Amino acid sequence: MTSDTAPTSIGARPPALPAEPNAFVGRERDLADLRRLLSETRAVTLCGPGGIGKTRLAVRVARALAGDQPDGVWFIELADVGSGAVDLDPVARRVADVLGLADETGRAPADFLADALRRRRALVVLDNCEHLVEECASLCRTLLARCDRLRILATSREPLRVPGENVWRVPPLSFPAARDEPAGPARHEAVRLFMARATAARPDFALTPGNAPALAELCRALDGVPLALELAAARVRVLSLEQIADRLTDRFRLLTAGDRTAPPRQRTLRAAIDWSHELLDEPERILLRRLSVFAGWSLDQAEQVCADGLLPQEQILDLLTALVDKSLVVVDREVAGETRFRLLESIREYAVERLAEAGEEQALRGRHRAAVLELLEHHAELGVAHRPASWRRRVELYDRYDVEQHNVRVALAWSRERGDVEEGLRLCLAARLFWGPRGHYAEAAKWSDWFLERGGDADPRVLGPALVGRAQLAVERREFDVAETCARAGLEHCRAVGDARTVAAGLGVLVHVAMRAGEDDRALALAEESLSVARAQADPWNEGLAQFWRGVVLLRGAGCARPRPSSSPGPR
Ligand SMILES: Nc1ncnc2c1ncn2[C@@H]1O[C@H](COP(=O)(O)OP(=O)(O)OP(=O)(O)O)[C@@H](O)[C@H]1O
Ligand SMILES: [Mg+2]
CATH class of the missing domain: 3.40.50.300 (P-loop containing nucleotide triphosphate hydrolases)
Structure with missing residues (x-):
């Protein structure tokens, strides 16, 4: 027994540190x-x-x-x-x-x-x-x-x-980040860990040029989290890498083959997340499940989409901070002066399940789409100068789009799932401004065509511009037949509802079609018609474009040598 004055003695030698059960990788x-x-x-x-x-x-x-x-x-x-x-x-x-x-x-x-x-x-x-x-x-x-x-x-x-x-x-293990980056065994820690555990489970398991892309995909889908990688590697005994990667859509069922000697918390992926989820209070749980509708968000967006009577808006900041502290939310980089947040994919999928269980999925996904659409339409208006904004602000819109594009895809997929054609068309139309400069032509065509094919009954105020947008995209893809068909159909709707702004843009598409057919006179007439429509609307964006097309037609061939007088006044 020690007294207050006598120093208490501790065991002479500390017990050994826990033995490492297998090879330690990287770090x-x-x-x-x-x-x-x-x-x-x-x-x-x-x-x-x-x-x-x-x-x-x-x-x-x-x-x-x-x-x-x-x-x-x-x-x-x-x-x-x-x-x-x-x-x-x-x-x-x-x-x-x-x-x-x-x-x-x-x-x-x-x-x-x-x-x-x-x-x-x-x-x-x-x-x-x-x-x-x-x-x-x-x-x-x-x-x-x-x-x-x-x-x-x-x-x-x-x-x-x-x-x-x-x-x-503690960061995740490094993994092949870019879609086309191969999974070289030496370069990436996540690949090394997976290979170490996979060969322990099945000694003849090998990484080949054939299965390397599936492994890279798997490491990305598991965010380089070692426990998830180990649980996936245990499956190589009976599944190919491609099958494992495919089955990750149902990851909580797949990743259950944990080591029996591991603590119960780490025997399945679900148990690992349950352990954290159980430590949350109710408002934190509500926010976590609601955040699962995002593919990355800012504080404003979380407030806009997740708050309601159950979760007052003024609590969101504190709750979000608590979820960051508890390692359930990742703080990403800053974009255009705003901090972005995201969920690791396994946590997001877990939260999606909680959202469905709470019966909130429809409402929250609907609110998410409404917020995405509102923001995107606002940005599109700024981008084409229909609202005043500094040049710097306009350029920033593209950085914003780079991070927002994942949310746009989520909203498009939700619209397709529900057959909400008008919302889908509006999303396509607003995203068009960004799809082009970012080179997402094929994706843009895929989404637009899906909604247009089902959009016959849509409001002409939406359908008209969506058709013209699709026509512009077709010009960029050099599909002039599609461009002409869509532009003509779109123009008809836009004229019927008096949407002069889109009429100016649709005429611009026909300028290209006419030039392509070698009909420069028709092209010039269309460019001038577009110019006068834009001027009548005081629409500098379309006016600038019409001037440009007119110039291009004039520069072609004889037009270059013999400038024709414009039927409307020159540039102001
Ligand atoms: N660098 C590494 N090399 C090899 N294996 C690793 C490495 N990091 C983690 N692992 C393995 O991944 C699993 C999870 O690791 P660990 O138990 O250290 O996670 P943790 O962050 O402490 O999880 P928890 O929050 O549940 O305690 C373990 O099986 C561990 O052996
Ligand atoms: Mg631990």
Whole structure:
């Protein structure tokens, strides 16, 4: 028994660090960074979603630092420690157990632990703190304040928020990011991990030029998360890589073949996410499931789409921050002055299931589409100068589109699924401005044709411009027959409803068709008609284009040598 004055003694030698069950892959830079960080600071928390590799990394860091810790490295596993209903301080008690300290009646365990670790040069690793964040934070606060040579390395899905804590986000393993990037085994950590586990499961398994694209796709779909990659690799015993990649659409059923020696939390992908989901409060759960309708979002968008009577708008910022802290939402880069957020794909699919269970899917997907459409139509108006905006703002619209395009696809797919032709046509029309410069011609044609084929009864105010938009696209794809048919049909609708702006644009398409047919006189007449329609509307965008086409016709052949007087006044 120790008294208040006698130093409490800790077990002479720390137990061995957990054995590594298999080969450790990559993370050389992460290890070097963490060694440096822990030589300069006293508290580091490795944060990240379930299965990202926090524990494996912590064990590696601990092993690398063992030589600098004369009083040892103490690894404390907390995943199986229950919260303090029975025991008031379960974390401190588990640490005391591992340190070999006997209970001291009348003293709080944190108190005699601090005595025992005072002046010790030791590293304490607290593994899996997320379900006991408060208790871990309180112990760390005490130990860091009273033991000035002690270092603490924690792993947690959520930061502890104690003074002096350095939160270090564990990144996914690197994977072939670009669609056409092959899955070279040496270059990407995710590929290396998959191959290591796949060959352990099936020794004759090999990466070939034939299956490498499927592996690259798989690593991308699993966001480079080691646990998910391991669960997928276990399937090579009976499935080809292509089959595994195909079946990822139902990933929660596929990724269930975890190692029986793994903790229950890590035996299936669903269990790994359940563990985090169970730690959320109700408003956080509601927001998480609702965010699953996005393919990336900004705070404004989350507020616009996810808030309602159940989830007041003014709470969204705090709830979103909590989900980021709990490693369920990823903070992406900033675009046009706004921070973007996203969900890892496995978490998104999990949240989609929760959304359906809550019966909110139709409403939320509908709200998502309405928000996408509103934003895209606004951007299209700015883009073609129908609303005033600075040049810089207009250029930024394209950067915005690069991130928004995934949401546009989600909204288009939802419209197709429901057969909402008018909304689909409006999306196609608004996206047209961006599809061209980004070279997404084939995709643009695919979507537009799907909705146009079913759009016979659509409102002519939507159908007309959509047809003209399709005609413009056909010109860009050099499909002049399609261009002419669509432009003529579109012009008829636009004239009928008095949409002069689109009439000017549709005439422009016919200029191209006429030039292509070698009918320059007709082309010139059409360009001039387009010009006068645009001028009458005070529509500088179409006026500029009509001037341009007129110039092109005049520059062709004889027109170049003999400029013809315009029937309307020259440029203003
Ligand atoms: N760098 C790596 N090399 C080899 N295997 C790894 C690596 N990182 C993670 N793994 C494996 O992936 C699985 C998940 O890793 P780990 O247990 O470290 O995740 P975690 O982030 O601690 O998850 P949790 O939040 O559930 O505790 C484990 O089976 C682990 O062995
Ligand atoms: Mg862990």
